[in-house]
Amino acid sequence: AQKITQTQPGMFVQEKEAVTLDCTYDTSDQSYGLFWYKQPSSGEMIFLIYQGSYDEQNATEGRYSLNFQKARKSANLVISASQLGDSAMYFCAMSDSWGKLQFGAGTQVVVTP
Amino acid sequence: ETGVTQTPRHLVMGMTNKKSLKCEQHLGHNAMYWYKQSAKKPLELMFVYSLEERVENNSVPSRFSPECPNSSHLFLHLHTLQPEDSALYLCASSQVLGTGRSGANVLTFGAGSRLTVL
Numbered sequence: 001a002q003k004i005t006q007t008q009p010g011m012f013v014q015e016k017e018a019v020t021l022d023c024t025y026d027t028s029d030q031s032y033g034l035f036w037y038k039q040p041s042s043g044e045m046i047f048l049i050y051q052g053s054y055d056e057q058n059a060t061e062g063r064y065s066l067n068f069q070k071a072r073k074s075a076n077l078v079i080s081a082s083q084l085g086d087s088a089m090y091f092c093a094m095s096d097s098w099g100k101l102q103f104g105a106g107t108q109v110v111v112t113p
Numbered sequence: 114e115t116g117v118t119q120t121p122r123h124l125v126m127g128m129t130n131k132k133s134l135k136c137e138q139h140l141g142h143n144a145m146y147w148y149k150q151s152a153k154k155p156l157e158l159m160f161v162y163s164l165e166e167r168v169e170n171n172s173v174p175s176r177f178s179p180e181c182p183n184s185s186h187l188f189l190h191l192h193t194l195q196p197e198d199s200a201l202y203l204c205a206s207s208q209v210l211g212t213g214r215s216g217a218n219v220l221t222f223g224a225g226s227r228l229t230v231l
Contacts, residue, residue, distance in 0.1 A: 004155075033217060033218065035219070037222075042224060043201055043203075043224050043225040043227070044222055044223065044224040044225065045203060045205070045220075045222035046222075047219050047220070047221065050217045050219060052217065091155075091156070095218050100158070100161070100169065101158070101218065101220060102155075102158070103155045103156040104155060105154075105155045106155070
């Protein structure tokens with residue numbers, strides 16, 4: 001069975017600083033995908049970044065980068081130069097070889113001026 | 114309209130009511146999903162429809178009944194719900210590559226329907 005763990009329930013970060021959100025996973029699949037989604041207070045889940053299990057390079061999308069350490073089964077999200085609009089709930093998710101997505105419990109990020 | 118649209122955004126119902134949640138996607142995707150998001154719990158996958166066939170039903174009580182009349186529309190029919198069913202119900206769609214093939218099965222979510230059961 002797959003399992004996604006986000007151990008940080010909440011974090012404060014100052015504007016313009018970088019923040020790292022932790023995510024560890026457990027799976028017996030050889031092929032899987034790792035995702036990060038952002039959920040602002042409006043409720044909509046917004047896709048941020050994707051990393052495939054066979055991708056050798058860490059994924060980057062603008063200010064978001066995914067620190068993928070396969071041996072440690074971790075897929076941490078790094079947000080650089082935080083902005084006030086980054087305040088939201090962040091979810092790590094994993095898909096199995098059939099594409100089914102399972103989510104972690106989430107980390108609430110609050111960006112302060 | 115673009116993306117995934119959910120209606121209503123908010124719904125209050127009694128335990129004996131019958132109501133439906135609607136989801137519509139304008140992305141040409143071939144799979145649609147219902148997720149339940151309760152307070153302090155991870156998102157729970159409820160149902161998956163791929164090419165209009167239900168391929169996943171995660172032991173959801175029968176008081177929740179999904180319907181997928183075509184690849185663009187998904188409904189969740191609600192009947193005799195319990196107060197613990199109060200939650201945010203999120204619909205999503207994706208383009209599934211095919212069984213056994215991994216890849217970026219990126220789900221696009223709607224804004225959700227906030228359900229309160231009295």
